[in-house]
Amino acid sequence: MQLTIGDIAEEATIVSPFNKCEDVYAIFNEHASLEGIVVCTDQHAVGLVMKTHFYQKLSTKYGFDLFMKRTVDLVMNKKPLVVEYSLPIAEAGALAMKRNLDHLYDYVIVIKQDRLYGIVSIKNLLIKLAEVQVQVARYSNPLTGLPGNYAIEETLQEILAEENFSVLYVDIDTFKVFNDSYGFKEGDELIRATADIICDIVLTTCNHPSFVGHIGGDDFIAVLPNYNYDRICRSIISRFDQLVRKVYSEDEIKKGYVTAISRKGKLEKFPLVSISIAVITNINMSFVTVKQLSKEAAKVKKRCKTIPKSVFLTMEDCWEEVMPFVTE
Structure with missing residues (x-):
């Protein structure tokens, strides 16, 4: 059976839309390798906060003072790419690459039965796609x-x-x-x-x-x-x-x-x-x-x-x- 996006999904770090931006800031500081946080309500993904976008907003004039005490829903991406667990990784990759340049490297959010399952980083997605392509080329019929x-x-x-x-x-x-x-x-x-x-x-x-x-x-x-x-x-x-x-x-x-x-x-x-x-x-x-x-x-x-x-x-x-x- 072909590899699906759910097969390579990792556990997501989540917060509520009502968490303050200072909470998100603290999480990113504590986990230096973390690239993004999924915003959830009752295990339903409603948004995504990527570290680069978050820090960009804080670095604007008065941004730190403006956002830190306010809720994260003000800075999150309200329309992240959300895909089903069973979607083949090639199709997920194609959808990810069609996004606007600003969000090209955002996480892909994976759901299963309409509930959050995990996330896939673009880096991991591209690595896995390359592995699959090599495997297909090696074991496929040339005709x-x-x-x-x-x-x-x-x-x-x-x-x-x-x-x-x-x-x-x-x-x-x-x-x-x-x-x-x-x-x-x-x-x-x-x-x-x-x-x-x-x-x-x-x-x-x-x-x-x-x-x-x-x-x-x-x-x-x-x-x-x-x-x-x-x-x-x-x-x-x-x-x-x-x-x-x-x-x-x-x-x-x-x-x-x-x-x-x-x-x-x-x-x-x-x-x-x-x-x-x-x-x-x-x-x-x-x-x-x-x-x-x-x-x-x-x-x-x-x-x-x-x-x-x-x-x-x-x-x-x-x-x-x-x-x-x-x-x-």
């Missing part, structure tokens, strides 16, 4: 930029501990024939377009942090911390089948097949590319290891391959041999 096998293994290990999860194993059927017929460039474009479809649907449909990875070649994986796979699978299949109509000629679409040299060296008819999705959940089966998960997925994928059109199947479909969802 699609999606997380590769290292991140996939790590994510699957994590999801096994979740109460509810769905894992979608996605691959393109008869891709080798397409690659041999149209060339590697067109094959790479098809893989990239498929990756875009899966990411767009999974990451925008799921309301909880989800994951999409590229196992390699024409194989992908999506991990959901819930059982909302049905709509996602149908949408992936619909979008992929629309894509297929753009990569073949009208004649090939009409016939529904292409002719190509088989592994036996003979000219044969092959179906147009389609997409298969094997869905593994822990609704009716518990998994202890990733190996168990992969073994069950292999069975479902094998069954998917017997259907010459885009399809998604669950473990239960294979157990019960019910009619799967296929395209018209």
Whole structure:
């Protein structure tokens, strides 16, 4: 699962809006490394006092005498950046960098269930973003930029501990024939377009942090911390089948097949590319290891391959041999 802003949040130093500026001054003096203080009412963040801004106000003509005996709400930033715990750090970083120059280096305030959770300094945010970017570059697939096998293994290990999860194993059927017929460039474009479809649907449909990875070649994986796979699978299949109509000629679409040299060296008819999705959940089966998960997925994928059109199947479909969802 991707790192969220809440994962790197630190405990915040807080005061009430009714605390005097002299209280804030004393806190900053006592804690020299402290950069800011969150102003709270009943654990709800209502403002932020950064040390640099606070000292600037005190250093103005008569500022010290004007503010020290007055409440902190007169000097606080009433509209600080406040984000939810679950926001990915990349998105939090983008929001932080869009702030006015005067507040560019202010704390990011993190809340969880509408209550103050902590703060993240810009320094720590940038360091963590850099670490994530290095990790992504090291372990991502060079063709699609999606997380590769290292991140996939790590994510699957994590999801096994979740109460509810769905894992979608996605691959393109008869891709080798397409690659041999149209060339590697067109094959790479098809893989990239498929990756875009899966990411767009999974990451925008799921309301909880989800994951999409590229196992390699024409194989992908999506991990959901819930059982909302049905709509996602149908949408992936619909979008992929629309894509297929753009990569073949009208004649090939009409016939529904292409002719190509088989592994036996003979000219044969092959179906147009389609997409298969094997869905593994822990609704009716518990998994202890990733190996168990992969073994069950292999069975479902094998069954998917017997259907010459885009399809998604669950473990239960294979157990019960019910009619799967296929395209018209």
